[in-house]
Amino acid sequence: MSALSARLKPDPALLLVAPAVIFLLLFFIYPFGYGFVLSFTPAEGDWLANYRKFFSDEHLWRTVIITFQLSLPVTILNVGLALPIAFQLRRKTAYQRWVTTLLVIPITLGTVLIAEGMLTYFGPRGWLSQFLQLLHIYDGPIRLTHNFIGVVISLGISGFPFCFLLMLSYVTGIDPTLARAAATLGAGPFAQFRYIYLPLLMPGLAITFCLAFVQAFSVFPSAVLVGAPSGPTRVISLAAYEAAFEQYDYSMASAVAMIMGFSQLVVVVIVLALRRSLYRGPASGGKG
């Protein structure tokens, strides 16, 4: 009885959450709500005018498709590469530490720095191009920058280490005795991966996919610097930027931002819904 009333009394320690809540309210909830309302109050026309304009102007609605075309394959590629590499490096060795360091370095570089480097290396007069032509391996013009491929490479370089680090922590979290047990039961290396590691990694894979996707979907600098921002890599964040800072139409920019957020949300919700159907318990087999 007394325990119950004690539990109903608010715990003063809860006040410690206040700064975080206030911060969230001021810097996330309020601006988000503000933008949401703003997107429905266009300078001219009715409350849906911005959205109607977005979905009727090909120059605008295409950006959603372009962004998906960029971010989905890049995310699948990054996660798909990170999984086997992280799996191979699951055992602690000196070699693992070196490779991990090497693979993680790009995360410390900004997208702008990566773009700079790419222009020098992958550009039409870049090292790669000159090298290939010098050896007459490929004599035609090599165009790996200022187009769709350029942005894919840039997103790969900046996104992969992130996926790799996440996957590495998921892989090393799986009790290696499970694979040993599977081996004694007749499972070869592939079967161990297929029946033990992969199912236990799927939840982590889903989370990694979501985070990597959201990151790739909001691509902006590399789309401008190593892409073709007027056409093939005119991504949605660019459309929002133009509306806000070239046309000074904040209402329209908010609407674009809302559509962008909604698109990301759809993918994340689908992936997390799939994740719900998977086993999500601890990745170790029993006590101790």
Added chain:
Amino acid sequence: MQTAEFAAMNSNFQELRLASVSRHFENPSGQRIAALHELTLTIKRGEFICLLGPSGCGKTTALNCIAGLLPVTGGTISLDERRIDLLPPEKRGFGMVFQNYALFPHMTVRKNVAFGLMMRGTKSDEMASRVARAFRLVQLTGHEDKLPGQLSGGQQQRVAIARAIVIEPPLLLMDEPLSNLDAKLRLEMRAEIRRIHRELDRTTIYVTHDQDEALSLADRIVVMKDGLVQQVAGPEEVYAEPSNIHVARFMGYRNVLELEVGARNGIAVTLEGSGLDLQGTAKQELSGPRASVAIRPEDLSVGAGPNAIRGRVENVEYGGHDSLADVKTAGGVLLHARTGARVAVGDEVSLTITPERVLVYPAEGAA
């Protein structure tokens, strides 16, 4: 094709031979250390072997080498005439029960048990009947569709055993399977393991650090220390006649004294020192002037008889059926005696022991 391969593997064998099996590793400063040194042992079909020793003695290393989970760095392992130490674990087909059970947490208990059969490509109707039989054997029928996390420790342990035996392995390996269970459950599961062994007649190698477990389960016990085999013998012999002072210490000979060797007549030895004068039996060749004497607390009794030792009771631990008394002699030697007699702290008592139960080994420093 896969089925045929495994079927060949499961063909009955007569002997598992370990010949000088060693496992070395390099420590951080580059030295080669033997976790297991030249283990030579022949195991007959149907035998229950216990590898017994303190932690770090190499018993789990030996088991992992047999299972194929650790490569050997020397020696050979063969089933009859076929050498197997170079095969990966999945090609050996030995069932293994792990210390932490290593049940697949994302699979139902049924799928866990069926896993080995699935890997062998067993037909689904045969698989179903064999899995059901395994569940009956470990008395877990009715729990098939739960996840391992929903079972108690003892039940998980049974699943681990079922998973290992359902593949009908020629050899069943168990790595301290009872160490995570509470005392009562451990006794029950011990009887279960013994019953399953009797019913299936599978050759079993069982690793443990618990001498009671080894004594109650094994046909033969392999006592190990620091990667070396100390004694290979039946439970009675290991219990009554430890081959050296290390085995004696590990098998519960709590009183180990270092005394002067006096008169000798064959294996009958007189020992002196610290005010004691004991008649003992040599178990190894004695070379030096001093010897280690091992006496089990159970072998000392209160009363008159040979080898009378007078002392004062310092402490008594009541143990129900009997008590453990710490007795200090005039010469300052502390002896542990397990006795049914009622003794109290401060009592002057006389202890006695037959010379056959005073085991004499070379002094530890000299050995």
